[in-house]
Amino acid sequence: MSTTTKKTRIIYWTSTGILALFIIPGFFFAGSEMALKGTAHLGLPLWFHWELSIAKFIGGLVLILPFFPKRLKEWAYVGLGIDFISAFIAILAVDGAGGMWYSPIVCFVFLVLSYTTFHQLWADKKY
Template identity: 40%
Template sequence: MKILKIIYWVTTGLVAFGMLVSFFNYMFNPAMKAGYAHIGFPDWFRVELGIAKLLGAIALIVPKIPRPLKEWAYFGFFVNFFSAIIAHYAVNDPVVNMIAPLAVLILLIISYISYHKAIVKTLK
């Protein structure tokens, strides 16, 4: 059970760290604004998504957050990463642009599975 908790905290920490970095990029990096325009998304969506990433990262990392909020954070991140892959594909971006969202999606799935096996199971 201890190894599952380690896997959970490492993968969750990496996802949350990535989302915090992403939040700051979304808010303060002009290249991100240009990237959103390239894909065809409005600028307000970049800001909204950045705030959602910050809140989702907090929901994943803080241990006392109620389980339904964590589940929604996992779901929101899943939709976000999967949609990012599709968006890059739809505008014919190089495959390398799809690697980061795919890698974080895999980490998220591992975090979610280990969350249910190590954390939720011990709460029952």
């Protein structure tokens, strides 16, 4: 294995792991008072909160587990990307530039890093 491929694998699994550690446990706290108040604060309906929590949990699992097909991983990246961009817009629209507006951007950066290294590894068939 070349040094470049090894470095790419480390970056891929680190960025994907950090992303999964942020996304997957959130599902288990979706019913918490803080999560429900945060959704209400943004003006989103309760059904959307649950739908998004379940979808993010599934998307996080698809990214972290290696046996899922490439096409399904692509859709997980797309869905999570839309989620992070939408969260950024929603937080800015409601709270302005204060608060945790940067949190979805940080997650989006890890998502893009994971996505680009995933494709580098897939092109080299070293995934």
